[in-house]
Amino acid sequence: MSEEKMISLDSIDDQLIKKAEAEGVETMWDRKKAMKTPCGFGEQGVCCRICAMGPCRVSPVEGKGAQRGICGATADTIVARNFARMVAAGTSAHSDHARDIAHVMHMASRDGAYNIKDEKKLLALAEEWEVKTEGRDIYDIAHEVAEVALNEFGKPFGTLRFPKRAPAPRQKIWEELDIVPRAIDREIATVMHSTSIGCTADAESMLRIAMRTSLSNGWGGSMMGTELSDIVFGTPTPRMTEANLGVLEENQVNILLHGHDPSLSEAVVLAANDPEIIKLAEEVGAEGINLAGMCCTGNEVTMRHGVKIAGTFYQQELAVLTGVIEAVIVDVQCIFPSLTPVTSCYHTKFITTSPKAKVEGATHIEFHEVTALESAKAIVREAVLNYGNRKKEKIFIPESKTQAITGYSVEAVVKQLDRVVNSHIDPQGTVKPLADVLKAGVLRGAAGIVGCNNPKTRHEYSHIEIMKKLIANDVIVVTTGCAAQAAAKAGLLSKDAVKLAGKGLQAVCELVDIPPVIHLGSCVDNTRILKIVSAVADLMGVDNCDLPVVGVAPEWMSEKAVGIGLYVVSSGIDVFLGVTPPVTGSKHFTDILTNKIEDMTGAKFFVNTNPHELTDMMLARIEEKRTKLEQKL
Ligand code: SF4
Ligand code: FE2
Incomplete structure (x- = not known):
């Protein structure tokens, strides 16, 4: 195959896709082929499904075909509304992630699974948010800061706190445009309201509403996700790691950590190093437990623990094709439902852990932050006990892996x-x-x-x-x-x-x-x-x-x-x-x-x-x- 015709820049992906074909496993590329040409209306954003008088597909060409939906919405309105809804959905994903981290910080304790790892960062945030620190226990401060963070989602008055971190001229622009974000949930709700039938029908106004919502993500939910994760799980420092599917180990229990929320992955890292679990791995004949990360969870654990990177989001099916993954453990976001049929072709267990992202056909073991370590141990145990079920004839670990330095926080x-x-x-x-x-x-x-x-x-x-x-x-x-x-x-x-x-x-x-x-x-x-x-x-x-x-x-x-x-x-x-x-x-x-x-x-x-x-x-x-x-x- 000529280089340009390869599906991926990484040749091992093409090797694994061939393995999938040989073993009759369907991957995203088969489905992409079956999809044929994408819907032109959807691709151009002119399909509206907002009410039941439609769906309406208006023409993207001016003066030709249906120019308005049944309610009279133009292509400009429909495109702007669809775009704003994408912004709202994206904002909700990152911000809900942050909300979960804030809850974890609220339950952090000295002797629990979640502690305060970066006291300096916590104290700086407490000062920024005017939370009293003098003479107080660090955990009391943490709990109050978490409460302030949680109130950023639904406070009835005022605007978010983090936008004040932006340069003064930037803040002025936001004020003039009237897009300083208020509460995070409120901005998401406003987009959902304004995009509903019979609301905003002015593209520029719609965009401004979407901009304010996006800022409630960048200077709200997402920023909170980063800050609070650093406080609870540690601010990353540069560390060496390796990347690509060659990090999988033939003689170890391989666990693929995929998703986004570090509260699960941090607990899994602890569980995989628990003496009881290590002993269990020895009992099943494995030389150890090899954690490998994927997608953003992969980034979170590599930058704080140096956990090796199995690969990117699109390699999730390919990782299973190696035949040596005992479990794919997931939480939320970017998880292919196709992991159910793909894992069923191998011994791999596909374990969902969040009630927000259950997948039909997966093994659901709910992860509870309150009992994080026990919960994570129950999940890891499933993977370890699956080690003996590998199908030897299906094993293929690509040799490719590369050295990398990860973990540059702002502080680093x-x-x-x-x-x-x-x-x-x-x-x-x-x-x-x-x-x-x-x-x-x-x-x-x-x-x-x-x-x-x-x-x-x-x-x-x-x-x-x-x-x-x-x-x-x-x-x-x-x-x-x-x-x-x-x-x-x-x-x-x-x-x-x-x-x-x-x-x-x-x-x-x-x-x-x-x-x-x-x-x-x-x-x-x-x-x-x-x-x-x-x-x-x-x-x-x-x-x-x-x-x-x-x-x-x-x-x-x-x-x-x-x-x-x-x-x-x-x-x-x-x-x-x-x-x-x-x-x-x-x-x-x-x-x-x-x-x-x-x-x-x-x-x-x-x-x-x-x-x-x-x-x-x-x-x-x-x-x-x-x-x-x-x-x-
Ligand atoms: Fe059609 Fe208007 Fe309903 Fe959208 S909101 S589906 S354009 S009638
Ligand atoms: Fe991501």
Whole structure:
């Protein structure tokens, strides 16, 4: 097969897909083929199913075919409503995740499964939120901070707390646009209300409502998810790990941890190291228990424990095809229902744990945070006891695995930057060195490459091509989500990759001792990017939109990505998409997203399905911003 025709950039994926064909196992690529051409109306966002007078499919072409739905909704209205609902759904996913972490923090105790791992961060947040700390037990403080966090979801008055972290000019823009987010649940409910039959029928107004909701994610739920996770599970520090399906071990119990919420995965890490469970593994003849992470759960546990990365979201079926996974343990989000039929072809147990994401045919063992360790042990025990059921003739572990450094929190990035600070002149513990090299042009800019995989693209090709081209042009890359795992697999999260960087970036990497592509965590951790960008903007006395910084989602697919994209643009950072969003049925709405929104926020969306052209667009935009910044400073 010629290289371009391969489904994935990673050749082992094509090997495993062939294995699936030989063993009669259906994968996402078979289903993609069976799906044939996608529905053109859906693809362009002009199908409305909001009421039972419809569904209405209006024509994306002006003056031709049905121009309005039965209620009179135009393509502009329908597209804008559909887009807003995607933002609301994405916001709900990240924010509900955060709510669960807040509950976990509320139940944290000295002798329980969940403790306070980063007291300094807790105290800083307590101070920010005006929670009294003096003379109080750290756990009392934690519980009160958790309560304040939980109130952010439904408080009846006022606005969210985290947006006050944004640079002052940014906050002013939000105030002027009237998009400062109020309570998180309220913003989601407002979108659901305003998009219902007979409500908002003005595309720009709909977008503003969606922007406010997206900000309740970026500067609300997601940011809370990151902050509270760091407090309870520990703020990540750089650590070595390995990535790709070659991390699976033939002689050990392999557990694939897939999903998003670290409260489960942290407990599973504890359970897998419990003497009773280790003894059980020995009794069944295994040499140990090998945890391997996937998707954002994979990012959470690798950055805090160095747990190896099995792969990205799209490898979930392929991992099972190796025949050596005893259990796929999942919680919420990005879990293919197809894991039921795929695991049934092997000995693998597919264990769901959350009442929010039960899957037909899976073994459901509910995970209870109150009894976290016991609960996780019951789940891990199932995996261990399954070790003897492997079908030897079906085993194939690809050899491929790559060294990677993960776990750069904002704090870790600042610590690395401290290496170049002359403590007599500069204050330590700031992003000043980063601001300096950006200002001087040693680094031309910075890019946050995030998001999922999508079978509309050749897997990982866009992620990796874009990353390589950017670093070669002295643009430092930070990455999260499945994009980060693609980078790990391609060797870009290692210091060896410095040789692929341009001279300026090489010098910075050597001085600061970092790889050219930096792992910043899971999808909720995109808020780490917001924090770094805002800190640099503050330091330079400018707004986020003045910086030569871009957000990129080359292979995005989920509603969560739409929610992220919009909060990034609303935060003043351009977003470059490698997959076209379902908005092209409305010229007007597409024009707002790719053009007019810049007048409001100083940033906009760029779309191009060719990764090389998309990167050229980024580099041009970075230079454009640089010129304007020089004039401003
Ligand atoms: Fe059709 Fe309007 Fe109902 Fe949508 S809301 S389905 S466009 S009648
Ligand atoms: Fe994710």
